[in-house]
Amino acid sequence: MDSIQIKSNIDMINTYSVIIKSPAILGKVIGELDLGQSVDQLSEKITINSQENSQVFSLTVQDSNPTKAVEIANTVSETFQKEIKDEPDPELVLS
Known part of the structure; x- marks a missing residue:
């Protein structure tokens, strides 16, 4: 892979990070987990990290209940994959 392709992939990961924490996903x-909190409150519990010049990122959820944190992380991941699988919906990106 050339450096332009790698940079493009890293930029895509940065874009995915924004989409993951968007109101459209969260x-x-x-709603699915009936969390009873705002998008902003949930967003504060989520951290997305990628290593410099890496095409891999991790999603971490902090919650007082470890089981709930795992459930949230898995649901965020599944929802993101479902939504991004098809052509991106302009509403998803712009929300």
């Missing part, structure tokens, strides 16, 4: 997670 709103669905809140």
Whole structure:
């Protein structure tokens, strides 16, 4: 892979990070898990990290209940994959 392709992939991961924490994704997670919190409150519990010049990122959820944290992380991941699988919906990106 050339450096332009790698940079493009890293930029895509940065974009995915923004989309993951968007109201379009987190709103669905809140609804599915009946969390009773705002998108902003949920977003504060989520950290997305990628190593410099890496095409891999990790999603971490902190919650007082470890089981709930795992459930949230898995649901965020599943919801993101479902939503991003098809052509991106402009509403998803712009929310």
